[in-house]
Amino acid sequence: MNDPLKDNGSVTVVKSRSKLNYLILVLAVLIGAGSIYYSNLIANQLKEREREQIELFAKTLETIANDNSEYNDNVMLLFEEIVVANETIPVIVTHKNGEPKIHKNLKIPQGLNGQETTEYLKQKVEEMREEYAPIVIANKNDDGEVFNYEYIFYQNSFLLTQLQYYPYVQLSVIAVFFLLSYLAFSYSRAAEQNRVWVGLAKETAHQLGTPLSSLMAWLEYLKSDPELENREITRELGKDIKKLELITNRFSSIGSVPVLQPENIFQVIQSSVSYLQTRISSKVKINLHFEGDEVVAEINKPLFDWVIENLCKNAVDAMSGIGVIDIYVHRSPEGKVIVDVADTGKGIPKNLLTQIFQPGFTTKKRGWGLGLTLVKRIVEHYHKGKIFIKSSELNTGTTFRIILNGSAPVSTSKTG
Ligand SMILES: Nc1ncnc2c1ncn2[C@@H]1O[C@H](COP(=O)(O)OP(=O)(O)O)[C@@H](O)[C@H]1O
Ligand SMILES: [Mg+2]
The missing domain is CATH 3.30.565.10 (Histidine kinase-like ATPase, C-terminal domain)
Known part of the structure; x- marks a missing residue:
């Protein structure tokens, strides 16, 4: 019962193609998740380091604030090495009442007057408060009693912020790229299929056309003979020719813009x-x-x-x-x-x-x-x-x- 013409793999071809699509999708999700996971890992390490740096910064400020000696090389060194050396993490130090005192690594918009700058900094402080709780610096007197507070507000460095968004930007760009190439690919595949359909149908209609018109001529010849005109063979031949005409008609319709x-x-x-x-x-x-x-x-x-x-x-x-x-x-x-x-x-x-x-x-x-x-x-x-x-x-x-x-x-x- 085996049909030698029939390739019994046609079902499996379709199935394995959808399996392949599935595999590619799973792989894409894995790569995406992996790259987000890995850069999150790095971002977290950097975040930890920035936190430590700020704490050191805070301790230094505290030490300087509480050092009552006239002049101390060590303190100045600390100041140079730690406070000045921080070139990346945006910091604002405020008084107890929230008034900004000093700031570092912030891009203040140009053309602001003193009052506006303070407003800008206060607004920035609120932003920073959302990100991280401020670090408290305690000012102590000689007896070690706390008489005043200051706060250090800070936020992620530009580098860290970039690193956090980078994988999403990267993956979106890649996704858009793949989407576009997929669309272009399927468009060209559809166009190719169209050409095959149209070409094959036209060719078939064309090839059937010649023997068909000759058959029609033969039928007319048979009909012109009074003896053959009403015989069964003529009628049946007529029916088959009609059927062939229908088929040719279908193929030529598929091969052109149908009316x-x-x-x-x-x-x-x-x-x-x-x-x-x-x-x-x-x-x-x-x-x-x-x-x-x-x-x-x-x-x-x-x-x-x-x-x-x-x-x-x-x-x-x-x-x-x-x-x-x-x-x-x-x-x-x-x-x-x-x-x-x-x-x-x-x-x-x-x-x-x-x-x-x-x-x-x-x-x-x-x-x-x-x-x-x-x-x-x-x-x-x-x-x-x-x-x-x-x-x-x-x-x-x-x-x-x-x-x-x-x-x-x-x-x-x-x-x-
Ligand atoms: N009315 C139907 N009831 C159940 N299955 C159907 C029906 N129509 C189509 N199918 C299924 O869809 C398949 C594809 O049909 P088709 O494209 O006409 O190809 P073919 O008839 O050569 O198998 C069939 O093999 C059959 O499994
Ligand atoms: Mg069928």
């Missing part, structure tokens, strides 16, 4: 169903349900026929040749034309729902997995409509929904 015309959807479906009904198992009944006024949509008839045919053939396969297909046509309140194709077949497992429209996906021994790809392409690409699975339940049935852009009724009797 859309307002059509009565119900009539179109009815004619393709009555054609299908004779060709499928007699144990499958196709019922048409039609609601409301005349439902008109702009469609390309040969292509839309193809959609209905593909959906019905899949339904027949899913029901193993026994069951009912119900086709519902109605107009939504927003003026869209809705076509539901419901079967009583085996249903589609949840995990396959996203895959059935992908080219090459099939669960059938002799399937090509192109039917639904074609259907989706016809509905969405050529008709600017939508197709999706409205519902599917295992061993109960599946309903496909097509949404087309409706147009005003073309009823000749009403418009006159």
